[in-house]
Structure formats: structure tokens, C-alpha cells
Amino acid sequence: MKSSAYHYIVVGAGSAGCVLAARLSEDPNVKVLLIEAGPSAASVLLRMPAGIRVLYTSPKYNWRFWTEPQAHLNNRAIYIPRGRVVGGCSAINSMIAIRGNPSDYDSWAAQGLPSWSYEHLRPYFRKIEDATLVSGDREQDRGYSGPIRLSYGTLRHAISNAFIESATACGLPENNGFNGSSQIGAGFYELTIADGKRSGAFRYLEAAKGRANLTILANCRVRRLAMLGTCARGVVVEKGGREITVYAEGEVLLTAGAVGSPQLLMLSGIGPADHLRRSAC
Ligand SMILES: Cc1cc2nc3c(=O)[nH]c(=O)nc-3n(C[C@H](O)[C@H](O)[C@H](O)COP(=O)(O)OP(=O)(O)OC[C@H]3O[C@@H](n4cnc5c(N)ncnc54)[C@H](O)[C@@H]3O)c2cc1C
Incomplete structure (x- = not known):
């Protein structure tokens, strides 16, 4: 299935993605699609600062990455929490x-x-x-x-x-x-707390709520960029067990975070050539 109803596709509704989607959709003449792998930020745990205790290891809202064993850390693997929810890390972070x-x-x-x-x-x-x-x-x-x-x-x-x-x-x-x-x-x-509530990047989307030109697709993981030659023209997402390609008339903006963005680039064939060749074997 193909579609190109959007001028901008923003991949990842974290700190950067929420700001970009909200700012771009201020122009009613452009259509913006914001795609997020995790759920919407509706849970009270995400609004209540004390929720951080649960969010730090939550399988629902956190990617819970681990590094490879690190030679210079006595071969220890290090836990890397990363938000997987609308708001991204700003929805689970320490709020400093x-x-x-x-x-x-x-x-x-x-x-x-x-x-x-x-x-x-x-x-x-x-x-x-x-x-x-x-x-x-x-x-x-x-x-x-x-x-x-x-x-x-x-x-x-x-x-x-x-x-x-x-x-x-x-x-x-x-x-x-x-x-x-x-x-x-x-x-x-x-x-980043006021009146007892976390004030994460999802606040940008609250301000943009109701804009007909902004679509937020939560619970939808982008698999790779849809490339035409060396140009990213859209994204391939998985929905209901099917792969769907969504095209952007304007730009694809990659805001999937410090781990997610390079991973998506590499899954799209963009990155260190030796590493990509090894992975393809
Ligand atoms: C536990 C913790 C505590 C922190 N404490 C503080 C603090 O106190 N003060 C401070 O200033 N900073 C803090 N930070 C750092 C700060 O929150 C982050 O640097 C910032 O939020 C990163 O923003 P980002 O937009 O780059 O990425 P993120 O906010 O991580 O956003 C990336 C988004 O992309 C989504 N995504 C990834 N891959 C895909 C895909 N394939 N398809 C669709 N969506 C995808 C992710 O689910 C995520 O929502 C903390 C971070 C963590 C994890």
C-alpha cells in the first residue's frame, strides 16, 4: 500500500519529535505525520513525578537497552533506559x-x-x-x-x-x-515539574491537539526508510503484520533518539559500510 498524503513524516515522538511535529503543524497548509513505536502518554505514571521508579525499568514505556560487554568496564554490560512512548525519554526521565x-x-x-x-x-x-x-x-x-x-x-x-x-x-x-x-x-x-505533574515534551502536542493537519500514529514502529537512490522518500512501517510504505512530499525527519536514529539509518543501508556488509551476510 502506498500513500503520500503528508508533507513531513517525523519518526519518533520523543523530545525532538514532539517539538518538530508541533512547530511544523502550526502552518495549516502542511500535513504532518508523527510516528511513535510506543503508546500514547495517557498513563498517570507518566504524569506523576514519582512514576519514575516504575518507568526506569518498565517494559511498556522503556526500550530497556543493554550495551555489549565493555572491555574498559571490566566487561560489564551497562543498562541504557530509553523512553518508548509519546514524549520519549522526556516522559520517563529524571526531570532535571x-x-x-x-x-x-x-x-x-x-x-x-x-x-x-x-x-x-x-x-x-x-x-x-x-x-x-x-x-x-x-x-x-x-x-x-x-x-x-x-x-x-x-x-x-x-x-x-x-x-x-x-x-x-x-x-x-x-x-x-x-x-x-x-x-x-x-x-x-x-x-520540569509544575503543579505536581511532569512537564515533558508531550506538552507540545497538547498545545497542537485538534489540528486537522497533524496525525499522530502511536504503537507503530518504523522498520526502515523508503529510499529512492540516495534520497529518503518515506518510511516503511509495520501495521497488523503487514508492511506499509508511507511517502512524504517534503521531508522525512528522523528523531528516533540516540540509539533509534542510527539503527534506522543502518537498517536502511546508511552507515559504516563494513559493518553493514557484515550484517547482511
Ligand atoms: C532515565 C533517564 C533520565 C534522564 N534524566 C534527564 C534529566 O533529568 N534532565 C535532562 O535534561 N535529560 C535527562 N535525560 C535525557 C533526555 O531525556 C534525553 O536526552 C532526551 O529526551 C532525548 O530526546 P530525543 O528526542 O533525542 O530522543 P527520545 O526522547 O529518546 O525520543 C526518541 C523516540 O523515538 C521513538 N522511536 C525509536 N525508534 C523508533 C522506530 N523505529 N519507530 C518509531 N518510533 C521510534 C522512541 O520510542 C522515542 O519515543 C534522561 C534520560 C533518561 C533515559
Whole structure:
């Protein structure tokens, strides 16, 4: 079966996929298909921060990967939890909200990606967040109307307070705003939690709910990209035991995560040639 009703096909409804699908579908003239291998984020476990205890090893919402034995770790295999649900890892993660370090972005810019400098990205960091609960002073570098709502944890354990006191006694500055002007120091970090609820990337889709031009296909795993020569024209999905090819008039956007994206590329014949040849044998 063939279809090309979509301009954009977004593969994987994780942190990146939810943002992309929501932003692209703001234009009512383009049709967007968002495909996710896992279920929708309806469970109370995904909304309740304490659900993390279950989600860390949940077979329903987590891919539960393991590495190969690692020679430099005494041959231990390491557990790699990864979200398998609408919201991806942002639906199962530890909810710590800290912007990346400016020097990392600036080093990417220095290596030839000028639009990835921290200065260029600053407006997008503001756009993501609603910092009303952590910084009521309307700071210039904070956002107050984004979908990801931030707060400080409600519980401040005596041991945490003692740790911060010790750090400052050793000469570190106290820092209660790691998303402000400096990331140096000891203090409490902000969380992607508000009103007792996890504020994951699925919040972008809540804002896009009801758009006729956005289709979200959960519980549907993409098997590989549909290639025409060296160009990705669509995706091959499995539904009800059948393979279906869905074509995009515009672009296929691969947001299946740090493990899922390279895996899908390799299943589509894109990757290290030696490895792909060995796998084909
Ligand atoms: C346990 C844990 C704790 C973390 N804690 C924090 C934290 O406190 N603070 C922080 O900033 N970051 C944290 N992170 C990291 C952060 O959540 C991730 O870096 C981020 O969410 C990754 O986003 P992504 O869009 O790249 O991928 P993901 O969010 O992983 O999204 C990929 C999506 O693609 C789907 N997918 C994969 N393959 C296919 C396929 N073949 N077909 C269809 N769909 C597919 C997956 O199911 C998934 O939903 C944590 C991560 C984990 C796992």
C-alpha cells in the first residue's frame, strides 16, 4: 500500500519529535505525520513525578537497552533506559532542567556551525520554558510562556542543605539559578515539574491537539526508510503484520533518539559500510 498524503513524516515522538511535529503543524497548509513505536502518554505514571521508579525499568514505556560487554568496564554490560512512548525519554526521565553549558555550543560554532552558538540558541531556550515558578522577577534571559513548566522541588532534605553549606564553606559560590548567568556553584536545580505533574515534551502536542493537519500514529514502529537512490522518500512501517510504505512530499525527519536514529539509518543501508556488509551476510 502506498500513500503520500503528508508533507513531513517525523519518526519518533520523543523530545525532538514532539517539538518538530508541533512547530511544523502550526502552518495549516502542511500535513504532518508523527510516528511513535510506543503508546500514547495517557498513563498517570507518566504524569506523576514519582512514576519514575516504575518507568526506569518498565517494559511498556522503556526500550530497556543493554550495551555489549565493555572491555574498559571490566566487561560489564551497562543498562541504557530509553523512553518508548509519546514524549520519549522526556516522559520517563529524571526531570532535571539545566540548559547545556554555553561553552559546548560555542565549541560547535567554532567547528563550523555558527548558528549553534549559545548566543544564537538563547532565544530558543527562552521559548521552551515557562519559568514563572522559579524566577518570578521576569529576568531578561528567562522565558515565561513556553510549554515546559519549571519549578523547584518541594522537598529540601537537610542533607542537601548541608551539602550546599559545605560546598560554599569550601569556597564554591552558592548558585540557585543554574539557568541564569552562571552554571558554577552549588545549589538546587530546577525541575520540569509544575503543579505536581511532569512537564515533558508531550506538552507540545497538547498545545497542537485538534489540528486537522497533524496525525499522530502511536504503537507503530518504523522498520526502515523508503529510499529512492540516495534520497529518503518515506518510511516503511509495520501495521497488523503487514508492511506499509508511507511517502512524504517534503521531508522525512528522523528523531528516533540516540540509539533509534542510527539503527534506522543502518537498517536502511546508511552507515559504516563494513559493518553493514557484515550484517547482511
Ligand atoms: C532515565 C533517564 C533520565 C534522564 N534524566 C534527564 C534529566 O533529568 N534532565 C535532562 O535534561 N535529560 C535527562 N535525560 C535525557 C533526555 O531525556 C534525553 O536526552 C532526551 O529526551 C532525548 O530526546 P530525543 O528526542 O533525542 O530522543 P527520545 O526522547 O529518546 O525520543 C526518541 C523516540 O523515538 C521513538 N522511536 C525509536 N525508534 C523508533 C522506530 N523505529 N519507530 C518509531 N518510533 C521510534 C522512541 O520510542 C522515542 O519515543 C534522561 C534520560 C533518561 C533515559
